[in-house]
Amino acid sequence: MLLRGLRNPQQIPPFVVGTVFPESRWGPNWRKKDGFITFDDGGFAGGDPSRPELSARLYRESRHLDSVLGNRSYDRALELGCGYGRLTGWISEHAEETIGVDPNGDAIERARTLYPELEFEETLGQDLPFEDDSFDLIVSWNVLQHIPPDAVGEVASELRRVLAEGGTINCCEMTSGDGGRASWVRSRAEYESLFAPLTLVDVDERPAERTFEYANRGEAMVFERDGGAPRGIATSNRTRPVREHGPATLQKSSAESP
Template sequence: MVPSVDAKTDELRVAHDVLAEWYAERLVGALDAMPIERAVLGMFCEMTLAADLGTDVADIGCGTGRLAPFLKGHGVTPRGVDLSPEMVNVARRDYPDFTFEVADLRDLPFDDASLAGVVCWYSLIFLAPSDRPVAFGELARVVKPGGYLVTAFKDGDGKLRRGGRSAGLGVEFDGYWLSADEMQRRLADAGFATAFWAGRPAEEQESTPQGYLLARRT
């Protein structure tokens, strides 16, 4: 169990405990209908393997664990971590062949330079400005030089937004939709160099464009 460190972290964790089954029901098989997302994740796997630094990668903010089979199918060995204990319980239940554990992005349970890569799929959008240097620094700490990071994010203006209401489950939490420029700047400050970035317009059910960024640990 992640210790209580601040009210916002507790709010985020509790909200995602409540949302775990809701996400599990709605996101099952969703990646199959997302060719852009599959292409970006596939590129991450291919470039990670080409770097010849091993196959161990971490899915940081793994949620229900839904990316694990795709990542394994493309040659890497994923291990998931998430702030929400209930998300981890659901991931362990639905994907028992993989390892998942509870952890905070600001204090990752991995040794220095121990991973060939990290996946941050919509998990960096919850970082308050004051938490970003530590969190991005942790990502840089655990990735081997020459390894890769891939992230998907909501491309926006960086303003605080309250999320969770649309689920109708009585939970809310803070989120931040950062621009591609700020994401690249944050990663560069932490020791990553952009290898690829792209975006797509918002689809009918979305309220903002989506961004994708692949970066190499320098």
């Protein structure tokens, strides 16, 4: 923590305020409320200090989502921790119906204003207001890492409950390094345990621009629920071992991008 303060001295005053007054808006751009971590507008997506960096991050994240989902079409998609809807629109391109959920009421209202054609619900991840087997696609992008240890098991259980047979969970989280005060780093093996008996079928290094403080510390993982033909894709495409992609693959993809 001391080294992070030396690298980013401008963060020291917010850190002090946030420690003394954890729900204060004058502290960091994240805050603890009712047992969960949430963010102000500037805190989502790693608290980008500039629009160019946010645009670069959004490009890489949406490009990754497109590469994983491809030309597949899903019936219903759920985004956990949608915030103000930064990725919800991209996800909706792959589903007939898309719902974003977040416990931050202010962010949900902002999302409803920005994306009136999409549906958003204010709710906790451990109390999803949906029936069993409701979604064939679930996306959690840098969200589970912000859920405390005493609640993440309940959230994972809820995601498994609402995932339909043959459905997939696209989960991108920090799996190494120091998560700081607002994140809990969990290994790939821990996520496999949280989502068991779902099957891990794809692993990729988290895409991020080089300026991102937490670049190369996360993984994008795809979990699949057995019990039926995978939704939106041919069965033969999924009968394979876990696929892994390293930095070399990402560098090649970046070189090919416009």
